Amino acid sequence: MLYAITxxxxxxxxxxxxxxxxxxxxxxxxxxxxxxxxxxxxKNKQGGFILATASDSQSLEKEIERDPFVKFGLVSxxxxxxxxxxxxxxxxxxxxxxxKAL
Numbered sequence: 201m202l203y204a205i206t207x208x209x210x211x212x213x214x215x216x217x218x219x220x221x222x223x224x225x226x227x228x229x230x231x232x233x234x235x236x237x238x239x240x241x242x243k244n245k246q247g248g249f250i251l252a253t254a255s256d257s258q259s260l261e262k263e264i265e266r267d268p269f270v271k272f273g274l275v276s277x278x279x280x281x282x283x284x285x286x287x288x289x290x291x292x293x294x295x296x297x298x299x300k301a302l
Contacts, residue, residue, distance in 0.1 A: 201253065201254065201255070201256070201257075201281055201282075201283075202237075202251065202252070202253055202281070202282040202283075202284060203250075203251070203252045203253070203254065203257075203260055203279055203280065203281060203282065204249070204250075204251060204279070204280045204282055205249070205250040205251075205252055205264065205277065205278070205279050205280075206242075206247060206248070206249055206250075206277070206278045207247045207248045207249075207250070207267075207269060207270075207275040207276075207277055208246060208247040208275055208276045208277075208278070209245075209246060209247050209274070209275055210273070210274060210275055210276055211274040211275075215274065216269070216274055219268045219269060219272065219274060222268040223267060223268050223269050226266060226267045226268060227239050227250075227267075230252070230263060233263075234253070235252050235253060235254055235260070235263060236250055236251070236252050237251040237252060237253060238250075238251050239251070247275065248275075257279070257281070260279070261279070264277060264279070
């Protein structure tokens with residue numbers, strides 16, 4: 201399944217800054233494990249976004265709890281399950297499931 205994960209900053213930038221490298225290391229691990237498809241900061245600087253894949257919500261939530269931003273209560277997290285119905289032909293079939301390529 202695909203998951204849209206939004207992290208909303210709840211701490212001052214200097215506090216977040218102390219954990220950015222650890223957060224990026226966690227993201228790198230998640231990419232290598234095949235869970236994170238892409239991640240990046242929101243343009244409005246209010247948080248970040250992660251598109252992830254996992255076999256179930258519980259295993260994903262367990263991994264998210266390891267993120268230093270989450271572990272130390274620096275962000276609030278919103279997770280939405282996505283069921284792709286359509287996608288670009290360029291979108292990797294592995295993540296799009298039964299979505300119709302246009």
